[in-house]
Amino acid sequence: MATTAPAPGRAAIRLPPRKLLIDGEWRDAVSGATFDTMDPATETVIATVPEPGIEDVDLAVQAARRAFDDGPWATMRAAARGRVLRRFAGLIEDHEDEIVALESLDGGKPVSAVRRQDFPAVLDCIEYYAGWTDKITGDVVPVRPDALTYITRTPVGVVAGIVPWNFPLMNAMWKIAPALACGCTMVMKPAAETPLSSLLLGELALEAGIPRGVLNILPGPGPGAGMPLVTHPGIDKITFTGSPGVGKLIMEKAAPNVPKVTLELGGKSPHLVFADADLDAAVKAATAGVFFNAGQVCSAGTRLLVHDDVYDEVADRRAERAASLKVGDPADEDTYVGPLISERQLDRVLGYVERGVKEGAHLRTGGARLRRPGYFVPPTIFTDVDNQMAIAREEIFGPVLSMLRFSSDEEAVAIANDSPYSLAAGLWTDDVRRAHRVAGRLRAGMVWVNTYGQTDTRMPWGGLGGDSGVGRDLGEAALDNYTDRRSVWINLRARS
Numbered sequence: 012m013a014t015t016a017p018a019p020g021r022a023a024i025r026l027p028p029r030k031l032l033i034d035g036e037w038r039d040a041v042s043g044a045t046f047d048t049m050d051p052a053t054e055t056v057i058a059t060v061p062e063p064g065i066e067d068v069d070l071a072v073q074a075a076r077r078a079f080d081d082g083p084w085a086t087m088r089a090a091a092r093g094r095v096l097r098r099f100a101g102l103i104e105d106h107e108d109e110i111v112a113l114e115s116l117d118g119g120k121p122v123s124a125v126r127r128q129d130f131p132a133v134l135d136c137i138e139y140y141a142g143w144t145d146k147i148t149g150d151v152v153p154v155r156p157d158a159l160t161y162i163t164r165t166p167v168g169v170v171a172g173i174v175p176w177n178f179p180l181m182n183a184m185w186k187i188a189p190a191l192a193c194g195c196t197m198v199m200k201p202a203a204e205t206p207l208s209s210l211l212l213g214e215l216a217l218e219a220g221i222p223r224g225v226l227n228i229l230p231g232p233g234p235g236a237g238m239p240l241v242t243h244p245g246i247d248k249i250t251f252t253g254s255p256g257v258g259k260l261i262m263e264k265a266a267p268n269v270p271k272v273t274l275e276l277g278g279k280s281p282h283l284v285f286a287d288a289d290l291d292a293a294v295k296a297a298t299a300g301v302f303f304n305a306g307q308v309c310s311a312g313t314r315l316l317v318h319d320d321v322y323d324e325v326a327d328r329r330a331e332r333a334a335s336l337k338v339g340d341p342a343d344e345d346t347y348v349g350p351l352i353s354e355r356q357l358d359r360v361l362g363y364v365e366r367g368v369k370e371g372a373h374l375r376t377g378g379a380r381l382r383r384p385g386y387f388v389p390p391t392i393f394t395d396v397d398n399q400m401a402i403a404r405e406e407i408f409g410p411v412l413s414m415l416r417f418s419s420d421e422e423a424v425a426i427a428n429d430s431p432y433s434l435a436a437g438l439w440t441d442d443v444r445r446a447h448r449v450a451g452r453l454r455a456g457m458v459w460v461n462t463y464g465q466t467d468t469r470m471p472w473g474g475l476g477g478d479s480g481v482g483r484d485l486g487e488a489a490l491d492n493y494t495d496r497r498s499v500w501i502n503l504r505a506r507s
């Protein structure tokens with residue numbers, strides 16, 4: 012089994028098959044094309060992977076269709092499906108070190124964060140949905156005495172999953188686990204920037220006994236692999252996580268086939284600090300809330316709205332704390348901020364820093380690329396930001412915080428809600444009445460009070476529309492993505 016050449020100070024990491032997983036087999040692309048996946052911390056090639064095109068997508072969708080229509084997955088006993096998924100979860104648990112190392116290497120994610128956050132979330136997600144397989148029940152509806160009227164829930168069919176590079180494994184599992192638990196089959200397309208951990212997942216899925224064709228994995232570029240997948244007439248359901256632009260394009264291009272569509276898109280989340288808040292805790296949470304994963308987080312609290320009375324104090328403490336975060340090699344256990352995923356992302360982030368300065372915001376700390384290999388940008392804070400500036404309106408997806416002021420609850424809510432996004436929001440106050448009042452008025456699918464950034468498999472996740480998307484991942488709510496409700500009406504009247 013191949014390993015990467017260890018970079019100085021790093022252990023060698025076993026690589027999964029560098030192939031496409033189609034119909035239970037590892038294959039090259041029909042065209043023979045390949046692409047490289049890079050280590051963003053060193054700008055060197057980690058591995059070369061087949062680049063799927065329209066023919067490979069078609070083979071994978073056909074395999075998933077056969078596995079759904081003729082295979083044992085949708086029709087096997089629900090408890091037996093749960094057993095297979097628990098075996099899958101067990102293998103994931105057994106391979107923790109390998110998964111953590113690979114995810115950190117391919118995505119440039121600090122290894123300690125992957126171990127503490129991504130990996131437990133991935134494992135919890137598959138364990139949770141493995142437990143659902145035999146609990147997805149229907150309803151008997153009391154319509155009239157001479158009829159038995161009931162609703163069953165059946166798997167929707169073949170699911171197309173597309174996920175981004177910022178939480179490659181976690182985002183993939185948020186879709187794979189509920190889809191498979193419901194009895195669907197799937198073609199998963201991970202981002203070209205981070206193909207490796209999903210391929211390892213595919214290897215473990217086969218070992219767990221997930222039947223051929225049930226889970227097909229085709230990492231690759233969006234236009235060449237993702238677009239043929241979402242426009243394929245054999246797809247019953249699309250579940251996408253990514254940028255608003257691509258989400259809208261997918262909705263438009265897939266429309267002729269009228270598939271079900273869930274879109275988890277972007278965020279520009281407001282994080283409100285009221286004057287009565289526990290400032291120590293707020294400053295600490297606000298730091299993690301925006302610089303975790305180098306700011307490449309859809310729910311990052313990138314707009315920090317602070318009450319006038321404590322604005323300067325919070326700004327000073329935020330800058331001090333940001334400067335203390337260790338930026339560097341993701342393989343180093345002490346690293347908090349790793350590199351951005353790619354040169355493209357680096358240019359995008361630095362472009363926004365330039366725009367922020369031009370628009371008159373005050374660059375308080377950070378803002379320049381580090382002089383070393385890799386796409387490193389240190390924690391960057393702008394103060395005196397106006398909500399109409401690009402750095403307050405647009406998703407930067409990097410370690411850049413915009414600090415804004417408010418002087419009343421009304422103004423705070425108005426600024427917070429003045430955004431095309433609606434994914435998440437946070438607020439800090441010691442006044443329980445204000446907490447409930449403001450939480451209820453913030454336009455966000457998730458509101459955190461006196462904490463920031465917590466998620467759990469059991470809690471639904473998603474935006475309230477606009478550029479944050481539609482539908483829900485996670486929780487019981489995600490079962491609706493992968494099941495249809497069918498009504499049955501049985502006439503009970505005696506023959507006359």
Ligand code: NAD
Nearest residue numbers: 174175201202232233234237238253254257275276277309
């Ligand atoms: P992106 O939209 O460029 O890519 C996401 C996925 O879509 C990738 O797999 C990519 O290959 C694919 N893709 C790109 N172009 C495509 C096309 N034309 N047709 C089909 N597929 C295509 O997004 P990104 O830059 O990789 O990820 C960052 C975005 O993801 C941010 O906007 C972020 O907020 C969002 N995100 C949202 C959530 C959430 O839960 N709401 C979670 C993580 C990331």
